[in-house]
Amino acid sequence: MSTTTPTVSEPATPSPRPSRTEGPLGSRLLRAVLTQRIVLLAILIVVVLVTFMVMDAGDYLTAPYDPDYLAAALINAVPLAMLGLAELLVILSGRGGIDLSVGAIVSLAGMVFGFMYGEWGWPLWIAIIATTAFGALCGALNGFLVSYIGFPALIATLATFYAFKSLAIVINSQRPISTPPIQDLFSISRSVELPVIGRELPNIPLGIFTLLLPTVIVVWLVLARTTYGRRLFAIGTNDVAARWAGLPVRDTRFKAYLYAGAISGLVAVVTVAQFASARPDAGVSGSGMALPAITIAVLGGVAITGGIGRVSGVVLATLLIVWLNAGILLAFVGNEGSQYQLLALGVVLVFAALLNGLTNRRFTGAR
Amino acid sequence: MSVHTDERPDPGLPAGEPPAARPTPRRRVLPSPVSGQELVLLGVIVVLWIVLAFATPAFFTAGSIQPLLVATAPIALVGIGMTIVIITGGIDVSVGAAIMVCAVLTAKLLVDAGLSLLPAVLVSMAVGAVLGLVNGVLIAYGRVHAIIITFGTANLFQWLGLQIFASKTVNGIPQTFDVFGRGVAGRTFGVPHAFLITVVIAALAWWYLRHTAGGRHFYAIGGDANAARLAGIRVQRRVLLAYVITGVLVGLGACFTIAQGTSTLDQSVGSGKELAVIAAVVIGGTSIMGGRGSVLGTLLGALLVQTVSSGVTQLGWNSNLSDLFVGVFIIIAVGADLLRERARRAR
Numbered sequence: 105m106s107t108t109t110p111t112v113s114e115p116a117t118p119s120p121r122p123s124r125t126e127g128p129l130g131s132r133l134l135r136a137v138l139t140q141r142i143v144l145l146a147i148l149i150v151v152v153l154v155t156f157m158v159m160d161a162g163d164y165l166t167a168p169y170d171p172d173y174l175a176a177a178l179i180n181a182v183p184l185a186m187l188g189l190a191e192l193l194v195i196l197s198g199r200g201g202i203d204l205s206v207g208a209i210v211s212l213a214g215m216v217f218g219f220m221y222g223e224w225g226w227p228l229w230i231a232i233i234a235t236t237a238f239g240a241l242c243g244a245l246n247g248f249l250v251s252y253i254g255f256p257a258l259i260a261t262l263a264t265f266y267a268f269k270s271l272a273i274v275i276n277s278q279r280p281i282s283t284p285p286i287q288d289l290f291s292i293s294r295s296v297e298l299p300v301i302g303r304e305l306p307n308i309p310l311g312i313f314t315l316l317l318p319t320v321i322v323v324w325l326v327l328a329r330t331t332y333g334r335r336l337f338a339i340g341t342n343d344v345a346a347r348w349a350g351l352p353v354r355d356t357r358f359k360a361y362l363y364a365g366a367i368s369g370l371v372a373v374v375t376v377a378q379f380a381s382a383r384p385d386a387g388v389s390g391s392g393m394a395l396p397a398i399t400i401a402v403l404g405g406v407a408i409t410g411g412i413g414r415v416s417g418v419v420l421a422t423l424l425i426v427w428l429n430a431g432i433l434l435a436f437v438g439n440e441g442s443q444y445q446l447l448a449l450g451v452v453l454v455f456a457a458l459l460n461g462l463t464n465r466r467f468t469g470a471r
Numbered sequence: 472m473s474v475h476t477d478e479r480p481d482p483g484l485p486a487g488e489p490p491a492a493r494p495t496p497r498r499r500v501l502p503s504p505v506s507g508q509e510l511v512l513l514g515v516i517v518v519l520w521i522v523l524a525f526a527t528p529a530f531f532t533a534g535s536i537q538p539l540l541v542a543t544a545p546i547a548l549v550g551i552g553m554t555i556v557i558i559t560g561g562i563d564v565s566v567g568a569a570i571m572v573c574a575v576l577t578a579k580l581l582v583d584a585g586l587s588l589l590p591a592v593l594v595s596m597a598v599g600a601v602l603g604l605v606n607g608v609l610i611a612y613g614r615v616h617a618i619i620i621t622f623g624t625a626n627l628f629q630w631l632g633l634q635i636f637a638s639k640t641v642n643g644i645p646q647t648f649d650v651f652g653r654g655v656a657g658r659t660f661g662v663p664h665a666f667l668i669t670v671v672i673a674a675l676a677w678w679y680l681r682h683t684a685g686g687r688h689f690y691a692i693g694g695d696a697n698a699a700r701l702a703g704i705r706v707q708r709r710v711l712l713a714y715v716i717t718g719v720l721v722g723l724g725a726c727f728t729i730a731q732g733t734s735t736l737d738q739s740v741g742s743g744k745e746l747a748v749i750a751a752v753v754i755g756g757t758s759i760m761g762g763r764g765s766v767l768g769t770l771l772g773a774l775l776v777q778t779v780s781s782g783v784t785q786l787g788w789n790s791n792l793s794d795l796f797v798g799v800f801i802i803i804a805v806g807a808d809l810l811r812e813r814a815r816r817a818r
Contacts, residue, residue, distance in 0.1 A: 202618070249802070254813075256759045258562070258618070259805050262746060266798030273791040395622055408616045443633045450626030457615040457623065 138463045141405030145420035152424060156431035165434040175306035177430035179378065182311040183210075183371045185422040187397035188404065189323045190364035190371075192418050194257070195401055196327075197360040198340030198410025204261040205246060206368045207394040208268035210387030213239045213372035215272050218281030218382025225285070236369040242268060243365015247358035265394070273384045282381035290380040311374055319367060324415040326363075336360060341411030399449060400425060403456045425449065504681075505767065508756035508808060512771040519778050527785045537663055539781045541652040541731050544665035545570070545724035546744070547773035550751045551669075551676045552603075552717030554769045557752055558680070559713050560693040560761025561610060561617035566721050566748055568628035569602045570741030573725035575632050578641040578736045581648075581729075588647050596722035602628060603718020607711035625745070633738060641736040648730035665727045669770070672720070676766045689713060693761025750797055751776050754804040775800065 136143045153174075160169040167173065187206050194203045216238050221231040242264070249260035327333040335356045339346040347353045371393075376382045387393045402408065403425070404417030428448055433441040523530040530536075549566050556563050577595040580586045586594070602624075609620045652663035659667065680686035688709050691699040700706045728740060755772030757764025779800065780793035 253806065254809055255802075255805060259753055259759055259801060262749060262753075263798040263801035263805075265746070266750070266794040266801070270791050270794035270798070274789050274795070277789070278791070395625075398622060402619055402622075408619055439638060443630050446626045446633070447630040450623045450630065453623035453626065454609065454620060457619040458609070458613045461613055461615045 138459070141417045142414070142420060144459075145404070145417065145424055149420065149424050149427065152428050152431065156427075156434070159431075159435065165431075166437060167434050169431055169434055172306040173430065173434075174427060175308050177426055178312055179309040180429070181422050181426045182309070182316045182374050183378075183393065184396060184400055184426065185316055185419055186319050186367050186371050186374070187393055188400035188418040188422055189319060189415065190367040191394075191397045191401040192404070192406055192413050192415065193323070193336070193360045193367075194364045195398075195406050195408060196336050196340045196410060196413050197357045199257070199343055199357070201250075201257050201340070201357070201360070201410055202261065202398065202408075203243075203246060203361065203364050204258065204394050205242070205265040205268055206364065206371075206397055207387035207392040208265045208272065209239050209242045209365055209368035210372045210375055210393055211272035211384060212242065212268045212275070213369040214376045214382045214386050215275050215281065215384055217372055217376055218276075218286060221289075222281045222283040222286040222382065228289075232370075232373050235373055236366050239369020239372065240362050240366035243362045243368065244358070246365065247361030250361060251354045251358040265388075269385075269388050272388075276384060278384060280381045280383045286376060286382060287380045289377040311377070315370060315374055319370065320415060320419060323367075327415060332356065332359070337411055339410075396425075396449070399453045402460070403452060405460070407460065425452070428452075506756060506765065507811075508804070509765070509768045509771060511807075512755065512768065512775060512804075516771065516775050516778060519775070519782065523778075523782045523785065530782070530785055533661055535781070535785065537652075537658070537661070539777055540666040541663045541727075542781070543773050543777040544652070544663070544669045545727040545731070546747055546751055546777065547770050548669045548672065548720050548724045548727065549717070549744070549748045550755075550769040550773050551673055551766050552713075552720040553748050553752045554755070554757050554764050554766050555676070555680070555689055555713045556617070556717055557749075557757050557759060558689045558693045558761060558764045559710055560696065561710065561713065562749070562759070563606060563621050563714065563717055564618060564745045564749070565602075565606060565621040565625035565628055566717065567741045567743060567745035568625045568632060569599060569718065569721045570725045570728060570744055571632035571738075572602060572628050572635065573599050573722045574728050574736060574740050575635045575641060577725060578644050578729055579635065581644055582641060585645070586647070588650065591647060592723065592726050595726050596719045599718040599720070599722025599725065600715050601718070603715040603721070604711070606718070607714030610714065611707040611710040632741075636738050640738070642734065644729065644734045644736060646734075648726055651727055651730035665730060668723075669727075673766050673770050680766060685709075690762055693763070695762075747776060747797075748773075750801055754800055756804065756808060758808070772804075 137147065138144070156165070156169045159165055187210075190206055191203060194201045213235050217231055217235040220226045220234055221228060226234070246257075246261055246264055249255040249264075250257045327336065335346070335351050338349070338351055339353050339356050343353060368387075372386070375386045379386065383389075400421045401413070401418055404413070404419075404421035406413030406417065429445045432444050432448055435441065436444055520530070549570070553563060553566065573595045576598055577586075577591055580594060581591055606617075606621055606624055609615065609624070610617045613620065650664060651668075652658070652665040658664065680689065688699065688704045691702065691704055692706055692709055696706055725741075729736065732740075751772035752764070752769050753759060753772070754775060755765070755768025755770070757768060776797055779796045780790070783793040783796065784790050
C-alpha cells in the first residue's frame with residue numbers, strides 16, 4: 105500500500121518498538137489511526153455520513169441526506185480535488201513549496217477559455233487543450249521564479265496571485281463572458297446514469313468521469329510509477345542529498361509548478377462549465393480557491409515540509425469536506441450553513457495539523 | 472536593558488592573537504540603521520510621487536495625500552506585527568479575518584452600547600490580543616507550521632465575525648473614531664492622527680527590535696530556533712508574544728479601518744488585507760525565511776502599496792490594475808534582494 109510514500113513511520117530495519125503486526129488490537133488500531141491518514145479519513149467519512157443520516161432520520165435536516173444528494177454534491181469535489189492534487193505536487197517538491205496563485209490562474213485561464221471558445225468560436229477540444237497549456241504557462245512562471253531564481257514559493261505565488269487576479273479582471277473590463285456556446289457548456293456538469301449498473305446507483309455528475317478521474321489517475325501514475333515521481337519525493341525529502349545524488353533538482357521542482365498550473369487550467373474549464381459563464385473573479389472571490397485546496401492537501405496528510413503525501417489522502421480528504429459541507433448546508437436554514445462551513449473547515453484543518461505534528465513526534469522520534 | 476555589545480573583545484580569541492589575523496574587524500553586531508533596500512524604496516516612492524504630481528496635478532493636494540495616509544495606517548500598523556512574526560520565521564494569514572472580528576465587534580459596541588473612544592479602542596485591542604493568543608498558543612506549543620494553523624484560524628475568525636454580523640451590515644456608527652483621521656478633528660498639522668500613531672508605534676517597535684535583548688531574540692529565533700533555544704531563549708514564549716503583539720495591533724488597526732470608512736460597516740471588511748499586509752512587509756525587505764527584516768521597511772512598503780493603488784485610481788486607469796503593480800513590485804523587491812544575497816555569497 106505505502107509504495108507511493110516513503111513514510112518514515114515504518115522503519116526498514118526492525119526497531120525495538122513493537123511493529124504494527126504485534127501488540128494488542130486496541131493499540132494497533134490507535135496506531136493505524138494516528139499514523140495512517142487514510143484510515144483516519146475513512147473513519148471520519150463514516151462518522152460524518154452516519155451522523156447526518158441519523159439527523160436526517162430524526163428530521164433535523166431541511167432536505168433528505170440520501171445517496172442522490174451525496175452524489176449530486178460530488179460536483180463540488182471536482183475543482184476541489186483537482187486543485188488539491190495541484191497543491192500536492194507543489195508541496196511535495198519541498199523547500200516551502202506552496203502555490204497561492206492557483207485560484208487566480210483559474211480565473212485568468214477561465215477568461216482565456218471564454219475568449220477562445222465563447223468569442224472566437226474555436227472547437228471545444230482545441231480550446232480545452234489551449235486553456236490547459238495557458239495554465240501550464242502561468243505555472244511555469246511560478247516554477248521559474250521559485251526554482252531557477254530562488255524565490256520563496258510563498259512570495260513568488262503571492263506576487264503572481266496578484267498579477268493573474270488583476271489581469272483576469274482587466275482583460276475583459278470586469279465583464280464575464282457568457283455567450284451561447286459557453287452557456288451550452290453547462291451540460292458538462294449535468295448528472296448521468298452509469299451504464300449497466302446505473303439503475304441501482306444514483307446519477308453521478310459527468311465532470312467526475314471526464315475530468316476528475318483522469319486527473320487523479322494521471323497524477324497517481326506520475327507519482328507512483330514514473331522516475332519523475334520518485335525524483336519529486338527525493339527533492340522534497342532532502343534537497344541537498346538529491347542534488348548530490350545527481351538529480352536535476354531545479355528541473356524537477358520547476359515541472360511541479362508547471363503541472364500544478366496545467367491542472368488549474370483544466371479546473372478553469374470545469375468552473376466555466378459549472379457557472380455557464382467565464383467569470384473574471386471565479387477563482388478568487390470570497391476566500392478564493394487556493395486556501396480550500398491547501399486545506400484539502402494538508403488534511404489529506406501532505407506534509408508542508410515536503411516529501412510526504414499521497415493521492416489517496418487528497419481524494420479522501422475531498423470526499424470528507426464535500427460531504428461534511430453538504431450536510432452542514434442542510435442542517436442550517438439560510439446562509440447560516442455557509443458560515444458554519446467555514447467553522448468546520450477551520451476546525452478540521454487545525455485538528456489535522458495538530459495531529460500531523462503529534463504523530464510526527466510520537467511515532468517517528470522526530471524532535 | 473542589555474544593549475548590543477559592540478566593542479567587546481571576542482573572548483574566544485587567544486590573548487596573543489595578532490590583530491592582523493582578523494582581516495576586516497567587524498565592529499558592528501547590528502546591521503546599519505537604514506538598509507540599502509529601504510533607501511531604494513524611499514527613492515522609488517519619491518519618484519512615484521513626483522511622476523504622479525506631474526501626471527495628475529490633483530495628486531499633491533491635501534485632499535489626495537490625506538486619504539492616502541489614512542489608508543496606509545492600518546496596513547502599516549498590522550504590518551509592524553507581521554514583521555515581527557515573519558522575523559521569527561512564521562507568518563499570519565489570519566489578520567484579515569481578525570480585523571473583521573475586531574471591527575464588527577467594536578462597531579456594534581459603539582452603536583449599541585455607545586462606548587466612548589478609549590474603552591472602545593481598549594476592547595478592540597483586547598479582542599485582537601485574544602485572537603493572537605489563539606494563534607500563538609497553537610503555533611508555539613502545537614509545533615505546527617504557522618501558515619497551516621493561521622489558514623485554519625482565518626476560517627474560524629471569519630465564521631466568528633460573520634456570526635457577530637448576523638447577516639446584516641452595522642449601520643449608524645457614531646463619529647467616535649473621527650479623531651483618527653476623518654475631517655479636521657482628526658489631523659495635526661494636516662497629518663491624519665492614524666498615520667501619526669502608526670509612525671510613533673513603528674518607531675517604538677524599531678527601537679525594541681533593534682536595541683533590546685528581547686527584540687534581538689526574535690531575530691535569533693528566526694535565524695535558527697534550535698540555536699536560540701540552546702542559547703537560553705525561551706523560544707515558545709517569544710513566538711507566542713509575536714502573535715499576541717500582532718493581535719493587539721490588529722485591534723488598533725480595526726479601529727482605524729472603522730474610522731476610515733463611512734458610518735456603515737459591511738461584511739467585506741478586512742477581506743484580502745492579510746495579503747496586502749504581507750506584500751507590504753515583503754516589499755519592505757523582510758525575509759520570509761526569518762531572521763532578517765525591519766519595521767522601517769514595512770512602513771515604506773505599505774506606503775508604496777497604497778501610493779500605487781491610489782495613483783492608479785487617480786490616473787483614471789482601471790483600479791484593478793493596481794494589484795498587477797503590487798505583484799510586480801513584490802517580484803522586483805524580493806528579486807533584487809535575492810540577487811544581492813547571491814552576489815554577497817559569491818564574493
